[in-house]
Amino acid sequence: MSLVGKKFPSIAVDAISEMGDNLKINILEEAVNNNKKVVLFWYPKDFTFVCPTELHAFQAALPEFEKRNTIVIGASCDTNEVHFAWLNTPKNNGGIEGITYPILADTNRNLANILGILDIESTEYSEETDSVIIEGSNVTYRATYLIDETGKIFHESVNDMPLGRNVNEYLRMVDAYTHIQEKGEVCPANWEAGKEAMSADRISTAEYLSAN
16 A cells, blocks of 8 residues: 555664764654655665665765655664674675764664565464464565655655666655655656756646657
């Protein structure tokens, strides 16, 4: 079920800083208390293949997000210890050395469960062991959430495991939402910062379509 238009869940999650400091981060509070937008992106596992390319891509775009008053936070279900080991692995060896934004360690999967982004094919109760057997990797898909300064989710997307994200699209989405906030206009297909937007009425749409 989509969470767009709703407040991001208020839950504190373990995290680690670039220096290896153990943190507790509440995404909703990060947005509201700092009066900033937040990009929260989930990836399946540390020490894998597509994942480090995404973490470095978000790092490369970090100055652009900062210009847009936007915080970047990564997340997976790995532990802080595994995160720290990966942070200390050089880029030329598949590591994420040089990443400076915090990374959530949702090891108990509380937040991932609330968001519904875990790869769980099925669950089955076993009377013999009095336990629930899970089919699936039980790690997160490549889910991305854009949260505004009030804590409202204004964009969400979920990619399957092999599909890396285009970080520029999230910059575009932040630009579009900021334009809507500031100008009260709506942004048409393929809109980019500096391009013409529209009023939310039939006449403006007709004029835009005629010109484009």
